[in-house]
Amino acid sequence: MSDPFQPLFPSREERIAHNESWSRSLNERRAEWVSERHVMQGFRCECWQDDCAERILLSGEDWRMARAEPNRFAVAPDHVAPDIEVVVMKRSHFWLVEKLGEAGEVAEEHARSD
Numbered sequence: 001m002s003d004p005f006q007p008l009f010p011s012r013e014e015r016i017a018h019n020e021s022w023s024r025s026l027n028e029r030r031a032e033w034v035s036e037r038h039v040m041q042g043f044r045c046e047c048w049q050d051d052c053a054e055r056i057l058l059s060g061e062d063w064r065m066a067r068a069e070p071n072r073f074a075v076a077p078d079h080v081a082p083d084i085e086v087v088v089m090k091r092s093h094f095w096l097v098e099k100l101g102e103a104g105e106v107a108e109e110h111a112r113s114d
């Protein structure tokens with residue numbers, strides 16, 4: 001029987017950052033073929049919930065904004081963990097969040113190692 005007190009990753013923040021980086025790598029593949037087109041596409045929500053299946057609509061410009069900083073992520077409205085991230089922009093179809101503290105540092109490390 002597995003020990004419930006032995007999570008896969010050392011901390012909740014690290015687990016969340018791993019999940020967001022994973023969503024991001026899927027979205028980056030998608031962004032390769034949307035890139036310069038202005039149509040909105042169904043991107044995977046990059047929020048902290050590892051079982052989130054929400055799709056968000058982003059234009060190429062929205063996506064570039066989300067990628068401008070390694071610790072920023074595009075999420076569905078209200079998909080925010082207020083203890084580890086702040087909302088930096090709200091649009092009707094998606095919000096932009098920025099990681100704080102350890103979660104932000106882990107996200108930046110992932111962005112560098114990609």
Ligand SMILES: [Zn+2]
Pocket residue numbers: 045046047048049052053054075076079
């Ligand atoms: Zn979500």
